[in-house]
Amino acid sequence: MRINAKVMRALEKSVARENCGAARAAEKPRETKERPAHLAFGTAAEETAARYLAGLGYTILHRNVRVGHCEIDIIARDGDELVFAEVRARRANPVAAPEDTVGPVKLERLTRAAELWTQHANYMGFWRIDLVAVTLYDGGEMNIELIKNITEPVI
Template sequence: MGLTGGQAEERACRYLKGLGYEIVARNWRCRFGEIDVIAREGDVLVFVEVKARSANRFGGPEGAVDPTKQRRLAAAARRFIQKTGAELPARFDVVTFVGDSIRLYRDAFRID
């Protein structure tokens, strides 16, 4: 059986903390959507999407972060920055789980 969304996010936070990230928020919501994890890595604000699959049979979880999802995440990230007044450079990471394997895609996509 695969991880639930909440379990995957909890494991992702532990993993990111182990890499030196500071978790700022989890499951942050606005009218544009939800950001799974917001963290800082040094002087960079990192918006993290967490995806889990029990197997790779139908494509990896990273494929679920398609251009439409990227636009929604970017809009939500802009809103977070607006609401908090954060003045840090920002990037988007994706953490994926397939079975027991975890993978971090740093700077997974860019928004113009």
């Protein structure tokens, strides 16, 4: 397989950055900081969504997969179909529910990321994009809603 010179340079830069980061990490231990509350909330929502999907019979394959500039929150299998699940979490808000925060740009990015992932994995079967909307109400009550196939069916 012949690698494009531009791709090779990018790969070499990436490896150099990794090596540089590893050398710095060996020199001085990192201070651990608490995660900001919104990031901790998002992580907890993704964990809850993964457990919810598993409870519905989905098999969780991967979580937090970076594809280009997009992240796929959960990649799972629902029977014979591959599912790319986007998790959206909000505290109870009368203005915007979690499912209302996925617009056309995000849908396009999710679709492109799923296409790239399936190409890279040589996956030729059916797949879809689902949305798991998590709403946290005052008092700790949580509502989880699964919206299947938020885009058109794709082969």
